[in-house]
Amino acid sequence: MTDMQTSAQHKQRSLKGLIADYSAIFAFLILFIVAVILKGSTFISVSNIMNILMNNSIIGIISLGMTLVIITAGIDLAVGSQMAATGLIAMTILNATQNIFLAIVAAVFAGLVFGAITGGLISKFGVPAFIVTLGTMQIYRSVSEYCFDGGGVLATGRSASAFTAIANTKLFGVIPMPMIYWLALCLLISVIARRTAFGRYVYAIGSNKRASFLSTINVNRVLLLVYALSGVLVALASIIEASRLGSMNSASSGSGYEMDAIAAVVIGGTSMAGGRGTILGTVFGTLTLGIINNLMNLLGVPSFLVGAIKGVIIIGALLIQRSVSKEES
Amino acid sequence: MTDVVKMRQIEKAFGANAVLKRVDFTLEAGSIHALLGENGTGKTTLMNILTGVYTKDQGDIEIDGAPATPASQQQIAFIHQELSLVNDLAVYENLYLGHELKHYGGLRRREMIATAQAFVDRIGIELDVTAMVRDLNASYKQITEIVRALMRDAKVIIMDEPTTSLTDVEINDVFKMMRSLRDQGVSLIFISHKLNEVLEICDTYTIMRDGVVVSSGQVTPELTEVQLSNQMVGKELAYSEIYQPRPLGKPVLTLKGLTKAREFQNVDLVVHRGEIIGVTGLLGDGRSELFSAVVGATAFDAGQVLVNERPVRIKTTADIKRYGIAYLPKNRKENGIVPDLNIEENLALPILGRLSRGGLINRGQLTATVQRYVKQINIKVADVKDVIGSLSGGNQQKVLLAKALCTDPSVVILDNPTQGVDVGAKAEIYHQIMDLAKTGISFVILTSEIAELQQLCDRVYVMTHGEVRAELPHGDINERDIMLVATGGQLD
Ligand SMILES: Nc1ncnc2c1ncn2[C@@H]1O[C@H](COP(=O)(O)OP(=O)(O)OP(=O)(O)O)[C@@H](O)[C@H]1O
Ligand SMILES: [Mg+2]
Numbered sequence: 072m073t074d075m076q077t078s079a080q081h082k083q084r085s086l087k088g089l090i091a092d093y094s095a096i097f098a099f100l101i102l103f104i105v106a107v108i109l110k111g112s113t114f115i116s117v118s119n120i121m122n123i124l125m126n127n128s129i130i131g132i133i134s135l136g137m138t139l140v141i142i143t144a145g146i147d148l149a150v151g152s153q154m155a156a157t158g159l160i161a162m163t164i165l166n167a168t169q170n171i172f173l174a175i176v177a178a179v180f181a182g183l184v185f186g187a188i189t190g191g192l193i194s195k196f197g198v199p200a201f202i203v204t205l206g207t208m209q210i211y212r213s214v215s216e217y218c219f220d221g222g223g224v225l226a227t228g229r230s231a232s233a234f235t236a237i238a239n240t241k242l243f244g245v246i247p248m249p250m251i252y253w254l255a256l257c258l259l260i261s262v263i264a265r266r267t268a269f270g271r272y273v274y275a276i277g278s279n280k281r282a283s284f285l286s287t288i289n290v291n292r293v294l295l296l297v298y299a300l301s302g303v304l305v306a307l308a309s310i311i312e313a314s315r316l317g318s319m320n321s322a323s324s325g326s327g328y329e330m331d332a333i334a335a336v337v338i339g340g341t342s343m344a345g346g347r348g349t350i351l352g353t354v355f356g357t358l359t360l361g362i363i364n365n366l367m368n369l370l371g372v373p374s375f376l377v378g379a380i381k382g383v384i385i386i387g388a389l390l391i392q393r394s395v396s397k398e399e400s
Numbered sequence: 401m402t403d404v405v406k407m408r409q410i411e412k413a414f415g416a417n418a419v420l421k422r423v424d425f426t427l428e429a430g431s432i433h434a435l436l437g438e439n440g441t442g443k444t445t446l447m448n449i450l451t452g453v454y455t456k457d458q459g460d461i462e463i464d465g466a467p468a469t470p471a472s473q474q475q476i477a478f479i480h481q482e483l484s485l486v487n488d489l490a491v492y493e494n495l496y497l498g499h500e501l502k503h504y505g506g507l508r509r510r511e512m513i514a515t516a517q518a519f520v521d522r523i524g525i526e527l528d529v530t531a532m533v534r535d536l537n538a539s540y541k542q543i544t545e546i547v548r549a550l551m552r553d554a555k556v557i558i559m560d561e562p563t564t565s566l567t568d569v570e571i572n573d574v575f576k577m578m579r580s581l582r583d584q585g586v587s588l589i590f591i592s593h594k595l596n597e598v599l600e601i602c603d604t605y606t607i608m609r610d611g612v613v614v615s616s617g618q619v620t621p622e623l624t625e626v627q628l629s630n631q632m633v634g635k636e637l638a639y640s641e642i643y644q645p646r647p648l649g650k651p652v653l654t655l656k657g658l659t660k661a662r663e664f665q666n667v668d669l670v671v672h673r674g675e676i677i678g679v680t681g682l683l684g685d686g687r688s689e690l691f692s693a694v695v696g697a698t699a700f701d702a703g704q705v706l707v708n709e710r711p712v713r714i715k716t717t718a719d720i721k722r723y724g725i726a727y728l729p730k731n732r733k734e735n736g737i738v739p740d741l742n743i744e745e746n747l748a749l750p751i752l753g754r755l756s757r758g759g760l761i762n763r764g765q766l767t768a769t770v771q772r773y774v775k776q777i778n779i780k781v782a783d784v785k786d787v788i789g790s791l792s793g794g795n796q797q798k799v800l801l802a803k804a805l806c807t808d809p810s811v812v813i814l815d816n817p818t819q820g821v822d823v824g825a826k827a828e829i830y831h832q833i834m835d836l837a838k839t840g841i842s843f844v845i846l847t848s849e850i851a852e853l854q855q856l857c858d859r860v861y862v863m864t865h866g867e868v869r870a871e872l873p874h875g876d877i878n879e880r881d882i883m884l885v886a887t888g889g890q891l892d
Contacts, residue, residue, distance in 0.1 A: 281735055289716070
């Protein structure tokens, strides 16, 4: 091999490394450009962009907790039904007491307990996360449907309008509040992941659980806290969803959200094997999914086909990521 | 004799870190060749280049007289120090992993077993290929790795520190196999920091220092360990007596009748303040299992653990910090290294909480703590924010040693602490341990290296099949007695 070839190969490698590290941002940018080309002014309009951000803030918040869960090499399939359950708890308490604060506290507390139960089963009894949450997913959904007879709850009474204002207000008349909540939580979770001992333990456990355990990390407690934190984030997302729609439905609310959240995390570059991933990546993963949905909508793709196209794009994004990162290592 | 491998003027840099500088390396057919050098001098990197794992920046490689191609590089088997066997599969399944014999998609199990068994029998190894790898002892795991290389028809085998987790008896099994391979015309490259082994098994050697080859030649009967190590470090290693008698305090860690079915029975043991004790034995002595139970990594059936003469209940590893105990487990890849964290986070992992202010890790304090250890035990590192995998094997081990020490412990339990550490660094680490012991810190050293026991320990417990069979004071630590007890004999 000549010198020139060698150095060219080196440059190529580092470019690939860059793409691997920021693959979510690249995917996002490419889609963004495609969207601009296809639907120029409609897509790039302030109202459409705000629309995308607003519509994805709920999945965005759920996928923050999901990121931490997946970094521990776990998974949480129950977030969708957990969201319906906590949302219904919030609405019921709101209607009964007309106290918004109480409704939020109750939902957050319920989310914490749901998450802690999941985390406890996984850490203490060593049941695989996939199995535990496959079970809890069905339990929360089915119990919710039973309690509300498959129907939902509408916000009623004098506090209803104040409650719906939580998610339907716009900062300076342009920026929807859910986006602000999402942004704030992104910053918070990102700091937790990168700057706190707990956050580093999350990565350590996903990377080498046995070594973490032998390094005197309380692995069971960290796992329990991760799922509890995810539960709290889901509860916060459920408040925003309930406020936005003014209602919560036991059968349909949050259905399928777990898949969107997992997809956002994985497109964001987090490894399903654990140990690797960033909040920034997940944010761009969420936005990528959001643009896909929005673009299909704008292009008038038949709604039954949207899923198929989304699926193809998700798998494609992952294959590119995978091939790049394999060459790196 | 012909040369099977000829590497000329090899250069390699990782970023700004120039690791190999015009390295020449020649391997003669049918020989066992030692590749020697201090930690981080570039031995593993050179072998990674030879096998095509890393690309070289400069130089050329000839294999069997022809310029190296990816195909010919794949013919070289590289047995890494960390084994890559799948524990939950049988030996033959591991041997065929990725190269299974198939018939319309179905596995030809019977044929694979027969072929593998015939192969193993032919090279004269007693090994049942249907045994599960999990049930093999360390030397047979190592041998399985070698057999796997041979089944791919490897003419050259690289063994990177294959003996660090083996005891003397097991090492002999591996050596026997290496000699028989050499006699059948296979060439072997043997990387090790145990120079006595090098003199015993190798025909030729190459010594590197700071990425440069400083000498190479034949292993003659006149060659000594001291000559080799002097060339490795580039100066006369000043030999100084490490062991110093010290006044000892009260018992800090006491085990009373500790028992776990099939692992250890009725173990009584005591460690005093400032004392260094050793625990040794052969394969299956149960010493690692014993201390893994003491630190709460596994449970025990009966008995008592006392800290400062008070009974304690250690239910999980997280509890030992409270009692001032620190633990370094053996097998650094499985039990120690967290590959996705950087060097400083790996080192300070147990104390990240303590280094936090207002919930956030104090990065300045973290770096300061880490730098202190980097200096103290001489860890060769370009940037502490690099991933841990960028360190050489011996330097990773030093990070893990620092990880045990950084918790400010009063009792430190070290299992195979100098695994893969070079001769000079070992002496430095021993001096550090002795200095810490003088300040009142106690050590429990689990090792099968007699020299390590002799240089450090006030007392040594010898274990056999999970039982303590003898307790030797410092003056009586010698290979003959330890081997006698370890193999089931009685001291007179
Ligand atoms: N993947 C990598 N990225 C960056 N630096 C590396 C990488 N691999 C090795 N190095 C650096 O190259 C140098 C040589 O490392 P190498 O692993 O070859 O040492 P070694 O001679 O095998 O030492 P040891 O006896 O400790 O195993 C070290 O300074 C190490 O930090
Ligand atoms: Mg090495």
